Amino acid sequence: MPVIRFDQACVRFDEFTALEPTTLELKEQRIAIIGENGGGKSTLVRLINGLGAPSSGRVEFDGLDLAKQAKQVRKQVGFVFSDPENQIVMPTVADDIAFSLRRFKLPAEQRKQRVQEILRRFGLEQLQDQSPHVLSGGQKHLLALAAVLVIDPKLIVADEPTTLLDLRNRDRLRQIFSTLDQQLIVVTHDLEFVEDFDRAICLHNHRVAADGPPKDVIAQYKEFIGHE
Numbered sequence: 001m002p003v004i005r006f007d008q009a010c011v012r013f014d015e016f017t018a019l020e021p022t023t024l025e026l027k028e029q030r031i032a033i034i035g036e037n038g039g040g041k042s043t044l045v046r047l048i049n050g051l052g053a054p055s056s057g058r059v060e061f062d063g064l065d066l067a068k069q070a071k072q073v074r075k076q077v078g079f080v081f082s083d084p085e086n087q088i089v090m091p092t093v094a095d096d097i098a099f100s101l102r103r104f105k106l107p108a109e110q111r112k113q114r115v116q117e118i119l120r121r122f123g124l125e126q127l128q129d130q131s132p133h134v135l136s137g138g139q140k141h142l143l144a145l146a147a148v149l150v151i152d153p154k155l156i157v158a159d160e161p162t163t164l165l166d167l168r169n170r171d172r173l174r175q176i177f178s179t180l181d182q183q184l185i186v187v188t189h190d191l192e193f194v195e196d197f198d199r200a201i202c203l204h205n206h207r208v209a210a211d212g213p214p215k216d217v218i219a220q221y222k223e224f225i226g227h228e
């Protein structure tokens with residue numbers, strides 16, 4: 001698994017601190033980031049592929065310093081945003097997935113095969129010639145994930161991937177995630193979804209307030225917010 005290191009990484013917007021100085025080493029396969037709204041979860045994960053920069057401190061992905069080598073890191077890290085609309089770039093579902101492969105000089109036949117394989121895995125074959133913009137919110141989310149997975153990244157970061165999914169697609173996603181060989185970091189409020197992950201980190205008041213096995217961290221999170 002890749003190793004992600006945060007060394008006193010801190011994010012400030014003027015006087016406001018979105019993430020207090022944070023030191024972490026992430027090397028487990030499946031890691032959940034949970035916690036209150038506005039606690040700093042998205043801010044933290046955006047540092048991993050250089051979408052955000054620390055105001056002070058450092059972040060490294062597998063020995064690569066994000067401040068200097070973000071481009072190299074982005075080739076290895078797939079990021080799925082909470083609003084999948086941001087990721088749609090092509091006129092059809094199949095083309096949108098194929099677009100992710102543009103940097104990999106694959107023969108056309110092989111590219112087509114990879115796209116078909118991933119369409120099948122995500123149950124999107126029937127929709128492949130549709131415009132992505134007519135898909136439902138949940139289907140768009142699956143498409144965004146498919147477009148990330150098709151490049152076979154070393155790490156997948158997903159920011160609230162289950163928010164728009166119905167039960168069937170949530171189960172499908174759970175199943176897909178459980179069969180992935182890659183490292184996975186998921187920001188979520190869906191606590192049940194990450195119960196069996198290898199590690200959970202709870203951000204509270206813009207700092208890591210709990211870190212460990214998901215069951216323990218979820219229990220601590222509930223205590224922080226006074227949830228019965």
Ligand SMILES: Nc1ncnc2c1ncn2[C@@H]1O[C@H](COP(=O)(O)OP(=O)(O)OP(=O)(O)O)[C@@H](O)[C@H]1O
Nearest residue numbers: 013016017018035036037038039040041042043044
């Ligand atoms: N570009 C920005 N400028 C100013 N403040 C920002 C910016 N980005 C984030 N923030 C603030 O930083 C804080 C942390 O935001 P973040 O999106 O990381 O929270 P979160 O834990 O992901 O929340 P949620 O569960 O609601 O998605 C919030 O108060 C947010 O308003």
